[in-house]
Each structure stands twice: as structure tokens, then as C-alpha cells.
Amino acid sequence: MKTLSCIVFFFMLIGSTSLATGIPVIKNNSPVIKTSLPVPEMLSYFRAHRQGKGVTLNWGMSFNTTIAYFIIERSYDGDYFDPVNQIPNEGSARLSWHDGSVFPGYIHYRVVCVMTDGTEIYSEIKTVRIVQHG
Numbered sequence: 001m002k003t004l005s006c007i008v009f010f011f012m013l014i015g016s017t018s019l020a021t022g023i024p025v026i027k028n029n030s031p032v033i034k035t036s037l038p039v040p041e042m043l044s045y046f047r048a049h050r051q052g053k054g055v056t057l058n059w060g061m062s063f064n065t066t067i068a069y070f071i072i073e074r075s076y077d078g079d080y081f082d083p084v085n086q087i088p089n090e091g092s093a094r095l096s097w098h099d100g101s102v103f104p105g106y107i108h109y110r111v112v113c114v115m116t117d118g119t120e121i122y123s124e125i126k127t128v129r130i131v132q133h134g
Contacts, residue, residue: 007058010049010099011031014019019024034116038053042061042062042063042066042067042113042121043059043060043061043062043111043113044060044061044062045058045059045060045121046059046111046123046124046126047059047126048109048127048128049128050101050128050130051098051130053100053102053130054098054099054100054101054102054129055065055098055099055107055109055128055130056096056097056098056099057072057096057097057098057099057111057126058094058095058096059094059095059096059111059123060093060094060095061092061093061094061095066115066117067089067113067114067115067116068089068114068115068116069086069087069088069089069090069114070086070087070088070089070095070111070112070113070114071086071111071112071114072082072084072085072086072087072097072099072110072111072112072119073109073110073111073112074099074104074107074109075107075108075109076105076106076107076108077108078108078125078127080105081108081110083112084099085097102130103130104131104132105130106127106128106129107127107128107129107130108125108126109125109128110122110123110124110125110126110129111123118128128134
């Protein structure tokens, strides 16, 4: 009986996630939103929220000795990201940036941590929906 329960659980798990990525798949008419890997250890958090007619990003660092600067990237399709700003690492534990030039729709953001050796580490992707009224 335990074997049958495990098999049923396994098939329930397969039905709710993609075998290739393990990312949950939404089975209704909602679009599937892709997510990236968890926030790297050097970022303690990364948030994006609508503020006024723009979007504000906030992130904090667990440690910052090897990060040279940050590149903020934006995408309107979730696949192709363009750099929109670069912020030097000046040792602050908390950083923020406001994007005041956004269009209505779903906007995806990520922060690239550029290390002193040139290595780039990407944050998770955050999505904000901007609705145009009237």
C-alpha cells in the first residue's frame, strides 16, 4: 500500500511541475510565469513594487566585499533583458532604484551583481504589472 501511495504522489507531483525544470506549471488559463534561481547568497532580499507611475526596486546585501557594481535589467517579455542602469557598490547594506519610464503591462526586473573579478551573478526575476487607467 505504501508503494501505491508513493506512485500516486509521484504522478501528482509530475502533473504540477515541469520535469525539465521543476518549475510549477499553472493548469488553468493563466499564463505560466517563469522564475529564475533563488537570490544569490550575497543578496538577502530583492523586491519590486509599483510606486506612482513607475516601479521601485529594493535589495539588501548579506555581504558586499566582492561586488564592484550592480546592473539593473528590465524586460517586457521575460526573456530578453536590457540594462537600464548601473549602480556602484559603495558599501551600503540596502539599495534602491526607481524606474520612472515604464509602459503598461508586465515588466520583469533583475539585478546583476558584477564581482570585482568580472563574474556576473543574476538575482531572481521580479515581475510588476502596470495598468493604464483612463
